[in-house]
Amino acid sequence: MRGDSASMKVLRPATADEAVRMYARAPKALPVAGGTDVMVLWNAGLLNGRVVLDLWGVEEWRKIRVRKDGILIGALATHARLREHPAIREKFPLLSEACATVGAEQIQNRGTIGGNVANASPAGDTFPALAVYEAVVHVASAKGRRTLPLSQVFAGVKKTALAPGELIEAIFLPMLPRRPDRRVFRKVGQRAAQTISKTVGAAVLFLNKDGTVEELRVAFGSVAPTVRRLRAAEDALKGRLLTAASAEEACGLIERDISPIDDMRSTREYRLRVTRNILRAFLWS
Amino acid sequence: MTPAVGTNVLRKEGPEKLTGRALYIDDHKLPGCLFGATLRTTIPYGRLKRLVFDPAFPWKECVVVTAKDIPGKNEVALIEHDQPILVDEIVRHPMEPIALVAHKSRARAYEALKHIQAEYEPLDPVLTMEDSLAVKQAIFPPSNVFKDILIQKGDLESGFTQAEVVVEGEYRVPWQEQAYIENNGMAAWVDKDGTIVVLGSMQCPYYVHKSLAYAFGKPAEKVRVIQATTGGGFGGKEDYPSILAAHAALLAIKAKKPVKIIYDRPEDMAATTKRHPAWIKHRTGVTRHGKLVVQDVEVVMDGGAYMTLSPVVLSRGAIHAAGPYECPNVRIRARAVATNTPPNGAFRGFGAPQTLYAAELHMAKIAHTLGVDPLTLRRINVLKLGSSTATSQVLRESVGAEDVLERCVVKSGYVKRRIECAQHNRDPKSPAWKGVGLSLIYHGSGFTGAGEVMLASQAGVALDKDGRIRVLAASTEIGQGTITMFAQIAADALGLPVGWVDVETPDTSKVPNSGPTVASRTCMIVGELVRRACLDLKNDLATVVKGGVPRSEKELRRAASAVCGKAPSKEYIASYEKPREIVWDDKAYRGDAYGAFGYAAIVVEVEVDKATYEIKVDKVTSVFEIGKAVHPLLAEGQIIGGLAQGLGYSLMEDPVYRNGVMVNAQLTNYILPTSLDTPPMDIEILEKPYSHGPFGAKGLGELPMDVPGPAVAAAVFHATGRWIPELPILPEKILKAFSHDQAKG
Incomplete structure (x- = not known):
């Protein structure tokens, strides 16, 4: 524990107006909401001497x-x-x-x-x-x-x-235009809780009456510097029937939108393959 | 008197811990206490040229200690004296202490560290076992080998001639972090008479005592070591507290004030000891029907930069490397090598989880090669009464290997579940593969070979004039139930209620040296000493109490006064006596490696997700044979905790090292299992009493750590058809095994 609360200054606004005014006066302050990410930095002593804007009371x-x-x-x-x-x-x-x-x-x-x-x-x-x-x-x-x-x-x-x-x-x-025909959320981490995702995805699918794809929306995290919509795969399926072949084709396009890396938590290969597997299982199973 | 042994009496320290009254080292308020912080090296290997202190920093607020301040020898006294207390010239790993700073504010002490610059002349480090064996750089001259062990039985060559099938395998296991709840921490001060006192979190007060007396050049009675309430150890507080105690004492002497050093989690994880990584090769000859004919095993362990306990860890690893099976021809060659990484040390199992992982997974591989069920292969070869182990130890009593195996198989429905899972895996629509794995292990209780003779432990009991009975032992309560178990053993030996027995705090000024709290020895070895000492006290009481045994506390007080006479108390101390039949030849590494072994079998059911390769353990069934469960509930707790720790080792715990230092040294990215990752566990304890253990008890603590790994790997193989020979069995490795097959096919 290297955090030194005594060295920190905490600003505690009670209203939204107060919050933005305080922040304007102290632009280097670190805004804190629930503090769950901030506590990790605090514990390592990385926030010693900092000004903190505690928003919890707004x-x-x-x-x-x-x-x-x-x-x-x-x-x-x-x-x-x-x-x-x-x-x-x-x-x-x-x-x-x-x-x-x-x-x-x-x-x-x-x-x-x-x-x-x-x-x-x-x-x-x-x-x-x-x-x-x-x-x-x-x-x-x-x-x-x-x-x-x-x-x-x-x-x-x-x-x-x-x-x-x-x-x-x-x-x-x-609001969505109507209830999607299919949806999926999937988080893949190293354990059942308290885990940072290796890949994390969500998707909704709207089908036309004839079974062709009206709209597919799919996004993944942990596979690029920011969350990404898989636009190439989404576009490729528009107006088409979902078949093993069309699903596979869409899965083959994911690298147009994502670029996973090797790091301490997983590998590029794993993230890519598993992201593809989750998408495939969603589209065609 | 109803016996206490075998019942679930309340934990002695339970109320204190539950109500928050128990004082861990960071809770102790010491008047005028300063806080100490440690400056560490940042390179794996090289020469420290100099330390530059920022002239702008107000150093007069601080107390600073470097190697020059050490009054005795700058050496940590352990097996070898190769490790300095503070680096003076050669840097051998990237987390070595160089300088210490104490300040009355914890934050300022850490701040001060940032104002010291260490200048180095770096050298090429040795970071892997392979580079160490190749002597890329002689960091522990001449060969980088700390210890080389050879175990031989029968004749290897004729064994391979007789063998009908030969199966080879290579296995690897990584570091593992003990991850006790309480980080390492120690306080020190100097008493008026010049006695150096340290108080802290530790497993082995007399190890700390020995190293302090050596470093400070003090006679034994001028050093006092007291254990504070300790939040877990698992081996991680076996040798490192000796360094920490020396650091706290150096600062306290210079400051002339008490000094406390408490590591935070990243420092504790990166700087203190881990389980030894190992690399194990098996070459095994069997008959077509599965009878073991010859086992050739090679073990290499990474000891890190200094010898510390590596020879002993290696020894236990080597002795267990053939598994709990009888084989006429065995060769085990084991080496511990030096690398420029922080020293690896004790961790529950002490070398055995590494070699048993290889031995047991190799059994699964042999069974697969022969086309027999892994259970059949084990039934054919399992150790029985009268069997001879790899060190040619003939098992004379308390052999539970077959019992745990057969009971576990019945309890888990192993045979049926194997068939059901195989059927399930034929359905291509199912989202997961399922598998069932089995393993069987043994674990020697107490120090290896002549170890207990060399320790010459003493423990006992004191009767105070006011009728208080105190068990005297340096064996520590670190969450596993030591003091409750001692009280039960003492109470039954004395024929008195367990509530009448107290257990003295491990304080070297009050208790004899009962040896370290390690090696599944506390109950079997020290417990027996306590029992024997209590028999002497019982005899004395019998001479002064009508009917032999006091029936009320009032009667006990009267008897105590008679026994003690004018003295405030009377002590009864028992010393270790080697059972005559135990014979060990340390040169040939042959004979009775342990007085007795404990045994465990496990059946693990897993599912592997076909999309993500995530592994979920659905169920664990495990059976243990431990001689006698002194406290069945505590024993079960040890088993459940140990199995969970073993599952973590098998499936997720993965220290990542870069340039010789652990880079995921935080609980946010060193992944331990949570309660949600812990499967339902069906556990049973069997008892085949051991004649030299108290009430028949043998060791227990380490068994559950040994057993899950190979069963999980075997279950994953059963599910996926892929061998993952390297722990942890990560989804990434399963994916790679599949990709590899695709690339080939």
Whole structure:
């Protein structure tokens, strides 16, 4: 334990306005939501001397609002709440399933969706679901508010495209046109809990009446610097019947969108093969 | 009096631990205590040129110690004296201590380390066993071999002539981290009379005592070592606490204040000992029907940069390398070699899990080659009463190998489940392959060969004037139940209630040297000494109590006063006596390696996902023969914990080393099994009493660590048809085995 709390300064806003104003005045502060990623750095002493912006007290960012056009999830909604929330379970089940695999219960009780996105880990377990649901991220700063699609939020490994002073306040999931004909969420890690994904994927499939593919949306994490939609595979199947051959063809295109690496947790070969196997099993089994 | 042995009495220290009153080393408040931190090397091999202290840093706030401050010899006294307490010139691994800093603030102590620059002249390191054997660089001259063991039985050449089928195999096992809950930590201070006192987390107080007396040039009575409540050890607190204690004491002497050093998890994982990686080759000759004719085994273990306990780990590994089978012709050659990595050390099983993994998986391979069931092969060759082991030890009593095997097979439904899984695997629609694996192991209790004679352990019991009975032993409670078990043994030997017996804190000023808390020896060896000492006390009590045995605590107090006379207490100490029939020839490595062996069998059921190659253990059935379960619930706890640790070793624990240092030295990326990864376990204990163990007891602690690995590998083979000869059995390796086949075919 090398964290030295005495050397750190903690700012504790109670409202969204206060949060963005404090952040504007202390742009080098580290925003903290649930703190589950931050605690690892704190423990290693890497945050000694830093200013921390503790967002936990901003109640208005905790709300989950179910609207006609979609669900607006406050950035501070925890994984545990998203896992249990009836409307999310019904309309966006891939997100509930993903939240149930984040860390373990303790992490889910504390970790938040906004914190997860802001941390921008290549292995963020909620990201494939958010990508498939085409989430829109709402950000706020002292200068005002804006929205940007999830795909534009991630700039690289642990990097976001948020401007200085910007905080994530909510994530909006637009309603799907109808219930997908098929869906899948799959996380592959080294153990049953408290594990960082080797590959993690989510997909929905809409079929036309004649059985051809109306729309396929599929995204994977841990196989590129940021979460990726497998656009080449999605496009290749549009309007076609799912057969062993067409599924195999789509599986052959995944490297157009992902570029897994060898690291401490797994190998490029494994990530590629398993990602392909999961996609194949989803499309054709 | 109802006997306590064999019943589940309450754990002695349970209430203290449950209520948070138990004090671990970091909980002890010592007045004026400073916090110590350690500067470590960053290169695997080279010369330390100098240390540069940042002139801008306020050094007068700190106490700094380097090798120059060591009053005695800059050597850690263990088997060999090759390891320095602090590096003075040659750097031999990347986590060696160079300098120590103490400050009243923990954060400032760590901060100070950043203001010391070590300048090196690097040399080419030796980082693998292969490079070490090839003497790419003589880091332990002349050959880099710490220890070379040769076990021979019968005649190898004639064995291979007789053999009808010869099966070869090569196996590898990695490091493993003990991952005790409490990291290493130690406090030290100097008493008014000049006695150096250390208090901390440890397994072996007298090892620490010996090395401190040596390093500080002090007579034995001027060094006092006290064990604090310890949060687990698994071997990881066997030798390293000697270094840590010396560090804390060096700082305390210079600071003239108590100093505490508590490692955090990354430092503890990267700097302290691991299980020895090993590389094992088997060449085995059998008859067509599966009778073992000849076993030729080669073992190489990576000892790391200093000898530490490697010769002893190697010895146990070598002795167990042929498995629990009888074979007339055996050769086992084992070597421990030096590399520029932190020294590897003791870890539950102590060399045996490595060699038994190879031996047992090789049995599965032989069975497959011959086309017989692995169970049949084991039935043909299993050790029985009167069998002779690889070291030509004739098993005279308490041989439970067949019993555990047969009971485990029945209990698990092994035969039926094998058939069912094979049928399941014919269905191409199923998302997973299923498999069943079996293994059988033995594990010697106590120190090897003449080890117990050399230890010459002493333990005993004291009766205080006020009627308090205290068991006296340096054997430590590290979560495994030592003190509860001692109290049970003492109570039954005395014929008194278990609640009347206390166990003294392991403190070298209060207890005799009962040897280290290792090697599944505490119950069998030290427990027997306690029992014998209690018989002497019982005789004394009989002379002063009507009816021989006190019936109330009041009667005990009266008797104590009579026994003690004017003294505050009377001590009864028993010393180890070698059973006459145990004969060991250390030169030839032949004879009775252990007084007795414990036995275990396991059946593991796994499924392997066809899309992800993830392995899930569905069920474990395991049967143990341990002579006598002194405390059945604690014994079961040891078994469940050990099996879980063994499953971690088999399936996920994978230390990654780069340039000689562990780079995943955190619990976030060194993957241990969680409770969700731990399968249902069906466990049974069998008892075939051993005549020299207390109430028949033999060792238990290490058996469960030995047994899961080879059964998991055999089950994966049964499921997938792929051999994974290298632990851990990761999904990546199974995928590779499949890709390899595709590439070939």
